[in-house]
Amino acid sequence: MPANLTVSNQTVPPDTSHNFPALVFGILLIVVIICGNLLVCLSVYTEKALKTTTNYFIVSLAVADLLLAVLVLPLFVYAEFQGGVWALNMIICDGLMAMDVMLCTASIFNLCAISIDRFIAVSIPLNYNRKHVDQRQKLLLAATWISALAVASPVIFGINNVPQRDPSCCKLEDNNYVVYSSVCSFFIPCPIMLLLYCGMFRGLRRWEEARKAKLRNNNVRGRAKLQHAVTLPHLTRPPPSSPPPDIQRNPPDLKLEELAHFSRRDCPFPPGYKDCPIQTIAYPDRRYAHTPPIKKTAKINGRERKAMKVLPVVVGVFLFCWTPFFVVHTMRVLCESCDITPQQMSVVTWLGYVNSALNPIIYTVFNTEFRNFFQKFLHSFC
Template identity: 25%
Template sequence: MENTYQNTTSCCEDQDLYDISEHPMHSIAWLATVPLTLSIIIAVTIVGNAMVIAAYFRDKRIRNNVANLLILNLAITDFVVGAFIISIDTAWIIKDVWTYGEVFCKIWLDVDFVVTMMSLLTMVLISWDRYCLLTMGMRYKTFQTKKRICVILTISWTVVTLIYTFLAFGWSPITGEYNVDYSQNCEMEFTYNVAATLVINIFEFFIPFTILIILNIAVYSNIKRRSNGTVGQSPSIHASARSPKRSFGPGSPKRVNYHPPDGPSGPVAVSPRRGGDAVEANATSESTDNRADGENSLTRQLSNERDSTSKKEGRTFARHRKAAFVLAILIGCFLLCWLPYQVTSVMYAVCDTDCVSTRLWEVTNLLLWCNSTINPFIYAATNVHFRRNFRKFLLLDRWACDFKNCKLKCQNANQIQVATGSLNDSTVT
């Protein structure tokens, strides 16, 4: 009886030790920082992308731009990442064990891979749209339509969803590989296969990223060539502005010089012409003034046209440079967020948790999802229409108006006080 009690006690102690080792209790500092940080990331991701979506449907000027349909699609994918993907992952991190079962795990992973892949493809499409805008010129409006973009996005969503749904639900039955214990963990089965991980990473990251780099280099090169062309055309414009000073048209007045003939009459023959010379001199002076006024007017007209053309071209190229700068920021953030995950995923497939700790795997996944948190701030900082709507959503315009009104009221009060003081001083005097 005593031996039975000791065996039962030892079994319970072993079970307790197993539970503690498998599911360690988090410290108070960890509970105070990690869940709070994740909650802030979730809130910023949801609110930021929700404002992008609301701005698109609220502002007609944003909807009129065909390219903003791609931004809307990117905001939708990022919103799903914040509202569904990171939220479920946060609950998993806090519990330190997966408790939602196999079916929900596969659905969650399927949505995760689909929206993150669509986010990447949308960035590629944004770069392609910018390249078409620069190279097609006037043909862009007839080529890039909302119908074409909707068809492209529909095909992309369909293909990506089918691929990752097959990988989530069909990989194990086809290959016979069952490596995930869904009562404890939630991962795609193919993540334990090195060859499959490498192939998927190539199609999921390296090929799209290479296309992004090529398109943005082409955009920068096109902008640079067009900017140099604008600078090169300036001398011809200046030359055309100076040309009236060197040549005149058929209708321009000509200088008439009178040379009195030499004859036997000498000075006596010249004297009757003095009045005519004065009249002719006055007429010549008036024609010279008219010609000078005409030249000045033409010069001013050409100068104004040159200035307006230069300003228009300057605004155009500044807009293109700004768009290229936005794309560069998007690519930089994308590389920063995606590359660590790609490296650790290969390491995880090779040696599992022996070379990739659980915390490192969680951090790289979270960093990948944080790309969805950054995108709305890029739009707000670079697109004037989105920025204006964001200011209205956050009531910044109202606060600015209240501040200005308060400032004006203070200035008016000070002016009244000064005027009243001056009036009192004058009354006393």
């Protein structure tokens, strides 16, 4: 650490005060992020009910948050504890900046990948694999991390090595790169993600309307067929010359228990009768009602609908936490007349890091399967 700092051509003694509140808050934040996101990964790994495609993307997001807590936050907390003065090697600073850019970018790219995956699930549900990650989804997961690495690669290749670099300050030195990374990491993916979610929820609304209309039509047809069955005078009986040897009574004379037994068979008539109509499911007034076979169609189950309701909350919290940082971070470079203090930068940066601790809390509040696993896991240690 240098003996003094130069500000506006005036030599002032360095600020040697330590920020103990930042140290305490930073340590607590790191512990919460690690514990919460580890539980997310462990729950998907151990619970069969949570092994869905959407949750695999959520695990990828949790891994990004875990790496942020392990590789970035300790050094950031140390710098905050030192009063914002960087006292370590500049190579470590460049590594910190590269990992910070990469992991924050990976977080938002993972959210964008989730929105793409959900949009595909709603748009072409018949061709969507809900249980296992297929080749398309593997490529999407790999693309999020490769793209995040590409955005951070200029720092790795030395873009921070500018002349007259201040060794007491660890930050991105190239203003053009600040704008470039902010646009690639935030200002382009976020609108795309929001548009995809809007399209997804429009598709869900159309799906629900079509499903309700189909149920109404089925109910109307079912009531009409039921009424028709009730008005039938009697069922056709076999000719008297060819009665089945083991049947002595006609179907209308059978007991209710026997009718219930026949209703569970593919043929509603007693053994020995020649003609079998379509499968019977009810006997109103001891007469036979017939229904058409049910066709299987692709559908979005209740668990997936709940997951889709959780994801917008995750996205909304992410935008709330990271939008101030990227706006202030960009304005600090583009607006020379804007007076942005180090304290303001520190606040918006902390707010962004808090997002990594909020995602597991959101899952436990809005997702029953995650909440049950968290409760079961915590009860096992209590």
